[in-house]
Amino acid sequence: MRALLRHPVVNTAIKALGRNRLQTGLTMLGITVGVATVLAMMAVGAGAQRSIEQQVRAAGLNQITIRAGNWRPKVDESEAAVAHQGDARDSLRHPLERLRGDVLPIAFHPEDDPMEKHDHPTARQRLGDLEAGLGSAATMTFDDAEALRKLPGVQYVAGGIHENVRVYLDKKRWFTRMHGTDVMMPSIKRAWTFTAGRFFTEREQDRSSQVIVLGQVVADRLFGVGANPAGEEVTLWNQPFEVVGVITSATWVVQPAPGDDQFDAVYMPYTTTQRLLNLSKLNDITVTAESSGDVSRLSREITKLLRVRHGIGDNEADDFTLITQATKALTTGGLPPSVARAVASNVAELEKVTLEQLALTMERASRTMTWLLAAVAAVSLLVGGIGIMNITLLSVTERTREIGLRMAVGARRRDVMRQFLVEAVVISAAGGLAGIIVGVIASVGIARTLQWATVVSPLSMLLAFGVAAAVGVFFGWYPARRASQLDPIVALRRE
Amino acid sequence: MIDVHDLAKQYHIGDHVVHALRGVTMSVAAAEFLTIVGPSGSGKSTFMHILGCLDRPTTGRYVLNGRDVSTLPGDELARVRNETIGFVFQGFNLLARTSALENVELPLLYTRHGVVRAAERRDRALAALDAVGLTDRAEHHPSQLSGGQQQRVAIARALVTQPSLLLADEPTGNLDTSTSHEVMEIFARLRNDRGITIVVITHERDIAAYGTRTVDFRDGLIVSDVPNPFDSRLPRNARESLAQGKSA
Ligand SMILES: Nc1ncnc2c1ncn2[C@@H]1O[C@H](COP(=O)(O)OP(=O)(O)O)[C@@H](O)[C@H]1O
Ligand SMILES: [Mg+2]
Numbered sequence: 001m002r003a004l005l006r007h008p009v010v011n012t013a014i015k016a017l018g019r020n021r022l023q024t025g026l027t028m029l030g031i032t033v034g035v036a037t038v039l040a041m042m043a044v045g046a047g048a049q050r051s052i053e054q055q056v057r058a059a060g061l062n063q064i065t066i067r068a069g070n071w072r073p074k075v076d077e078s079e080a081a082v083a084h085q086g087d088a089r090d091s092l093r094h095p096l097e098r099l100r101g102d103v104l105p106i107a108f109h110p111e112d113d114p115m116e117k118h119d120h121p122t123a124r125q126r127l128g129d130l131e132a133g134l135g136s137a138a139t140m141t142f143d144d145a146e147a148l149r150k151l152p153g154v155q156y157v158a159g160g161i162h163e164n165v166r167v168y169l170d171k172k173r174w175f176t177r178m179h180g181t182d183v184m185m186p187s188i189k190r191a192w193t194f195t196a197g198r199f200f201t202e203r204e205q206d207r208s209s210q211v212i213v214l215g216q217v218v219a220d221r222l223f224g225v226g227a228n229p230a231g232e233e234v235t236l237w238n239q240p241f242e243v244v245g246v247i248t249s250a251t252w253v254v255q256p257a258p259g260d261d262q263f264d265a266v267y268m269p270y271t272t273t274q275r276l277l278n279l280s281k282l283n284d285i286t287v288t289a290e291s292s293g294d295v296s297r298l299s300r301e302i303t304k305l306l307r308v309r310h311g312i313g314d315n316e317a318d319d320f321t322l323i324t325q326a327t328k329a330l331t332t333g334g335l336p337p338s339v340a341r342a343v344a345s346n347v348a349e350l351e352k353v354t355l356e357q358l359a360l361t362m363e364r365a366s367r368t369m370t371w372l373l374a375a376v377a378a379v380s381l382l383v384g385g386i387g388i389m390n391i392t393l394l395s396v397t398e399r400t401r402e403i404g405l406r407m408a409v410g411a412r413r414r415d416v417m418r419q420f421l422v423e424a425v426v427i428s429a430a431g432g433l434a435g436i437i438v439g440v441i442a443s444v445g446i447a448r449t450l451q452w453a454t455v456v457s458p459l460s461m462l463l464a465f466g467v468a469a470a471v472g473v474f475f476g477w478y479p480a481r482r483a484s485q486l487d488p489i490v491a492l493r494r495e
Numbered sequence: 496m497i498d499v500h501d502l503a504k505q506y507h508i509g510d511h512v513v514h515a516l517r518g519v520t521m522s523v524a525a526a527e528f529l530t531i532v533g534p535s536g537s538g539k540s541t542f543m544h545i546l547g548c549l550d551r552p553t554t555g556r557y558v559l560n561g562r563d564v565s566t567l568p569g570d571e572l573a574r575v576r577n578e579t580i581g582f583v584f585q586g587f588n589l590l591a592r593t594s595a596l597e598n599v600e601l602p603l604l605y606t607r608h609g610v611v612r613a614a615e616r617r618d619r620a621l622a623a624l625d626a627v628g629l630t631d632r633a634e635h636h637p638s639q640l641s642g643g644q645q646q647r648v649a650i651a652r653a654l655v656t657q658p659s660l661l662l663a664d665e666p667t668g669n670l671d672t673s674t675s676h677e678v679m680e681i682f683a684r685l686r687n688d689r690g691i692t693i694v695v696i697t698h699e700r701d702i703a704a705y706g707t708r709t710v711d712f713r714d715g716l717i718v719s720d721v722p723n724p725f726d727s728r729l730p731r732n733a734r735e736s737l738a739q740g741k742s743a
Contacts, residue, residue, distance in 0.1 A: 009604075415605055
């Protein structure tokens with residue numbers, strides 16, 4: 001690099017550009033904007049691909065939940081019953097669908113008679129202590145979770161206990177869902193972001209500390225919209241809990257709403273729940289697959305492993321229930337649950353179907369964005385290019401005598417041409433480098449503000465830089481040629 | 496060294512034709528010191544541009560070192576200018592904001608082998624600056640040098656490719672009398688020490704007297720061509736330096 005900068009041709013170009021610093025700077029700016037836009041454009045395009053994967057993960061398509069007990073909700077084959085079956089299905093429902101009459105009671109979330117509306121099975125039910133287990137023992141343990149963690153293809157594992165609770169702040173109270181969960185949860189729920197504070201820590205989990213993370217809905221109800229509850233104290237089960245953070249949705253697809261399972265909820269270490277409620281088992285274990293295409297295979301592995309661990313004979317039924325988002329998606333797709341279940345068990349690679357649908361939507365959005373950016377890039381590169389032509393012409397005019405002199409001492413026309421082409425390319429390359437920096441920052445900005453993953457690859461940087469250099473060559477061509485066509489005598493005489 | 500035969504040059508300005516040269520025939524031997532005099536507009540510069548391969552004659556032949564260069568293509572002429580010819584101009588034509596050393600290095604960027612590498616450029620440029628007695632000013636920029644010093648840097652630049660022909664168009668036109676003589680003494684010494692052929696255009700008779708031979712241009716033609724009795728018309732200090740050069 002240094003050797004290149006010291007090369008006489010490049011060195012001369014840089015010196016010459018230093019003479020018209022302001023013009024050079026302004027010209028560079030055009031190229032910078034152009035290249036930054038080109039880079040952002042490619043980042044958005046490439047990011048769309050990754051975005052699909054991310055949205056898929058946010059939607060939990062790579063997620064497998066294993067519930068304790070072969071518990072089935074008391075399902076009638078009616079749709080209304082499906083809607084009330086469980087939190088997980090609800091959360092996956094389309095928001096508009098949730099507004100339909102059959103689910104409205106949950107959305108309204110009245111406190112007066114919560115147990116009737118919040119039709120969740122209680123922890124004890126699902127642990128099999130009551131009638132729920134259908135004959136199987138309460139089986140899901142922390143050791144199971146640890147064993148699942150070791151399976152190849154597994155990304156995160158989190159054990160969970162779920163309860164309906166009243167959370168008190170002095171005299172204010174809010175009836176909501178409590179999730180005793182693992183520190184890993186924020187990694188699993190990619191679509192989470194913290195409006196205040198943080199998640200609980202591993203240390204707090206190990207010590208079963210009385211710390212709590214509030215969903216946005218709970219925080220708003222108890223502390224008021226816009227308040228920062230971090231560090232405040234709330235009461236559950238007559239026990240004080242320190243609020244350490246508030247979570248909300250990171251995507252515009254999902255908005256926190258009363259009655260939802262994620263943000264109208266509170267989170268604490270599962271160890272704390274176990275200690276306070278005197279429970280030793282888990283309600284469920286959530287596992288994420290490293291690749292969402294791997295969910296089917298992983299499901300089979302998990303079933304196999306758990307059956308062995310729980311000592312279940314070949315002819316006996318599982319003592320756990322495996323739920324993937326793919327099967328859930330089917331059950332919310334308007335199919336009667338029995339049919340859905342039948343389809344899900346027969347379509348092994350179901351998640352891929354869903355992926356394709358998502359990909360199509362993302363692709364459409366990314367195409368619009370790409371065209372917009374392409375237009376901006378084209379205009380700024382054109383303006384930048386004309387700027388380069390202008391400043392190089394200025395340079396040729398100012399340095400006519402110098403050109404004549406160089407020719408007199410032996411420079412050929414092509415040497416002169418090269419000199420001014422290099423000059424044009426130096427501007428565009430410098431503008432291009434700046435553009436790459438700005439483009440990377442812009443891409444990060446886009447990713448942050450629009451929740452749109454952007455990917456800036458080294459190849460795209462190289463390409464953007466190449467575009468800049470090409471603009472330099474293209475628009476530097478005419479002035480450089482003009483310089484090279486000068487008659488040395490005429491050039492030398494010029495004042 | 497130089498053989499020109501019936502050299503003519505016409506310029507067309509609109510439908511008007513200017514005859515800058517009207518058939519010049521002459522030769523210059525190697526190691527000759529030719530001075531050209533003549534009134535303004537008589538075609539001296541035009542003649543020198545053709546000698547310097549910066550321009551081509553309209554008609555006539557120019558043979559340089561046994562090679563007909565009057566019809567060479569542009570790139571070939573550029574090579575001849577780089578290797579065989581050194582130019583010195585009235586206005587110095589040094590690059591501003593560039594050190595004397597870098598100015599002298601300039602022709603070494605355009606050799607037949609491409610750009611001479613930096614260390615060698617530096618060595619050769621320093622040697623050329625040494626020949627004009629300016630080694631201690633190598634890092635100075637033109638604006639920090641006097642007119643005489645600037646012209647000496649320009650001479651060093653002309654020398655750096657070790658040409659056999661040095662052409663100077665009114666090199667003393669912008670200099671005062673004493674520095675003019677200093678510059679002319681450098682030319683005389685270069686011719687005596689290195690056998691470089693030198694052609695200098697001048698208005699002034701006492702400058703022309705440095706030549707071993709003087710031609711007089713009038714209206715595009717040579718009207719007189721006389722050898723100089725090298726002693727009598729030279730100033731005393733010039734005579735001394737020439738004598739030293741010869742004995743060395
Ligand atoms: N590029 C040109 N175009 C037209 N006329 C020219 C050009 N160069 C020189 N001349 C004319 O040619 C004649 C000789 O000029 P020049 O060789 O410069 O004279 P000198 O150097 O002896 O003063 C002049 O009449 C001048 O006007
Ligand atoms: Mg002249």
